[in-house]
Each structure stands twice: as structure tokens, then as C-alpha cells.
Amino acid sequence: xxxxxxxxxxxxxxxxxxxxxxxxxxxxxxxxxxxxxxxxxxxxxxxxxxxxxxxxxxxxxxxxxxxxxxxxxxxxxxxxxxxxxxxxxxxxxxxxxxxxxxxxxxxxxxxxxxxxxxxxxxxxxxxxxxxxxxxxxxxxxxxxxxxxxxxxxxxxxxxxxxxxxxxxxxxxxxxxxxxxxxxxxxxxxxxxxxxxxxxxxxxxxxxxxxxxxxxxxxxxxxxxxxxxxxxxxxxxxxxxxxxxxxxxxxxxxxxxxxxxxxxxxxxxxxxxxxxxxxxxxxxx
Numbered sequence: 001x002x003x004x005x006x007x008x009x010x011x012x013x014x015x016x017x018x019x020x021x022x023x024x025x026x027x028x029x030x031x032x033x034x035x036x037x038x039x040x041x042x043x044x045x046x047x048x049x050x051x052x053x054x055x056x057x058x059x060x061x062x063x064x065x066x067x068x069x070x071x072x073x074x075x076x077x078x079x080x081x082x083x084x085x086x087x088x089x090x091x092x093x094x095x096x097x098x099x100x101x102x103x104x105x106x107x108x109x110x111x112x113x114x115x116x117x118x119x120x121x122x123x124x125x126x127x128x129x130x131x132x133x134x135x136x137x138x139x140x141x142x143x144x145x146x147x148x149x150x151x152x153x154x155x156x157x158x159x160x161x162x163x164x165x166x167x168x169x170x171x172x173x174x175x176x177x178x179x180x181x182x183x184x185x186x187x188x189x190x191x192x193x194x195x196x197x198x199x200x201x202x203x204x205x206x207x208x209x210x211x212x213x214x215x216x217x218x219x220x221x222x223x224x225x226x227x228x229x230x231x232x233x234x235x236x237x238x239x240x241x242x243x244x245x246x247x248x249x250x251x252x253x254x255x256x257x258x259x260x261x262x263x264x265x266x267x268x269x270x271x272x273x274x275x276x277x278x279x280x281x282x283x284x
Contacts, residue, residue: 012134017233039063040078041216044254059251060217062243064236067211067224068094068193081215088210091203092224094194095231096149096187100142100164101131103180107138109172115140117171126167140168150187157183196231197224212239217250219243 013020038049039061046061065075070089080086109115109130116127126148131139142164144152152160161181169175186195199207212225221243222236229235 012131014135036065036075038076038078039218041218042078044217046217059255060219060247062219062221062240062247064220064222064240064243066192066194066222067092067197069191072193074190084210085213085215088207091200092207092211093198093200093203095145095196095198097143097145097195098149098152098184098186099182100144100152100160100184101182102140102142102161102164102178104138104140104176105179106176107132108174108176109140115168115171117167126164128168142168153185153187157181198231212243214246214250219247 034054035051036048037051038047040047040049044059046058048056048058048061050056063070067089069075071092071094081089109128109132111130111133113130113133114127115130126145127143129141129143131137131141144164152163155163160183161178165175165178186192208225208227208230212220212227214220221240223230223232223239225243226232226235226239229238
């Protein structure tokens with residue numbers, strides 16, 4: 001078995017991704033809480049239909065919804081996506097990793113990056129990420145993956161916290177009760193239905209190429225559309241840049257306004273330079 005190791009190191013956004021989102025969304029017309037139900041390709045246009053009956057018409061669309069949502073066929077396409085695209089969506093795997101963040105009043109753990117435990121069953125294995133080392137806040141995050149992650153989603157928040165605390169006390173008997181906690185459920189969240197794309201054994205090697213390939217005036221982006229860094233945040237970002245550039249290039253040729261698009265691209269880059277914000281990234 002040969003594993004493909006991603007280039008670059010891991011980093012933790014100390015202040016979260018909010019600064020990035022605010023910088024990138026500046027002066028954009030962003031519509032929140034609009035659940036898309038259907039995407040129609042008609043007369044060289046794209047019609048995006050929303051659950052409340054609203055529709056948006058555009059020359060093209062870039063689709064960035066999670067792979068799990070596409071696999072569940074929650075969004076209907078008219079006409080239906082071609083077989084080569086549907087097979088790529090079907091054959092790409094979806095992994096699940098949930099997080100249980102625990103905030104404490106005191107620090108009772110060593111100043112290490114990760115607290116881990118090996119056990120005889122997968123349900124007793126796992127590790128805790130030490131956010132205190134990266135952020136200064138008294139927070140541990142239990143990382144739960146694989147089948148165990150699906151089983152944990154069946155529990156209530158309180159039951160999940162009690163279980164992981166029992167595991168933590170096996171490592172650190174003096175562990176105190178958390179004063180706050182937050183539990184993720186990416187597998188059952190209708191807006192995600194999974195955490196990240198992953199390779200499956202025995203599947204064709206060109207899945208990612210087919211997944212990110214355009215269908216008419218529909219373009220695809222997101223971490224599952226990044227060939228080199230799938231499953232990562234910067235993979236999702238870079239695939240979005242690639243899809244946007246591909247869309248811009250094709251529309252400029254199709255509509256015959258390449259000069260205008262080029263000027264717009266230059267202006268956009270200058271504006272982005274102005275709104276760049278310093279990001280505090282911890283390498284743990």
C-alpha cells in the first residue's frame with residue numbers, strides 16, 4: 001500500500017476562518033439560508049432553484065456543495081448529469097471525522113500537541129488535540145473518526161461528552177469536568193453528509209479529474225475537486241480559484257468580452273490585495 005502524503009505542514013487557524021470569510025466576501029452579494037433544490041441548464045443559462053421558490057439565473061454556475069450532498073442526490077440536475085460525472089460522484093468515498101471540543105477551567109494535561117491512547121477496540125482509541133498549546137485557551141478537542149464517528153452521532157451531546165471524558169480519565173485520572181462543550185455531527189448534517197472526500201480501494205485513478213471537470217456551463221469546486229490536496233482546506237480554496245478562472249476564461253470567449261473580463265480580473269486582484277488580513281496560524 002502506498003500512501004500519498006500531502007505537501008506542506010498542518011496549521012491551525014487561531015482565530016478560526018472568520019477573518020478569511022469576511023475578507024473574501026467583501027462587496028459580494030451573499031445569500032445565506034438558501035437551500036438549493038434544483039439546477040437547470042437551459043438556453044446557455046443556468047437557473048438555480050431554491051427551496052422557498054426563489055430562482056437565480058446566470059450565465060454559469062460554480063458548484064461547491066460537499067461531496068456527500070451530491071452523492072445523496074439532494075440537488076436535482078436538469079438535464080441529469082452525464083454518466084461519467086455521476087460515476088465519479090458515486091465512486092469517490094466520503095470520510096467522517098467528528099470533533100468534541102471540551103473547555104475546562106484549569107489545565108490538567110501536559111504541554112504536548114496531542115494526547116492519544118491505543119486500545120484493543122476502535123471505540124476506545126482516539127486522540128485529543130491540545131488547543132491550549134496553540135491558542136492559550138484551556139480546550140481539548142477529541143477527534144473521532146471512522147465507524148466510531150458514525151456511532152457517536154447516535155448519542156446525545158451529553159452522552160458523547162461523558163464517553164470521551166471516561167477515555168480521557170483513563171489517561172489522566174485527575175481530569176476535571178468541562179465547563180463548556182461542542183459536538184459536531186458532520187455525517188447527519190444535511191448540509192454536509194460527511195467530512196471530506198477520500199479514495200476507495202479498487203476505484204479508477206481519474207475520479208478526481210472527472211469530478212472537477214465542467215459540464216457545459218456548470219463548474220465544480222471544493223476539496224473533492226482538488227487532485228493534489230483533496231480533503232484539505234487549501235485544496236478546497238485552490239480548486240475554487242481554478243474553477244473561477246476556468247469559468248471566467250470560457251465566458252469571456254463565449255460572450256466576446258475578454259477585455260472587460262481581464263480588466264475586472266485585475267481590479268479584483270487589486271481589491272483583494274487591499275483587503276488582505278493578517279492570519280494567526282499556529283503550527284503547534
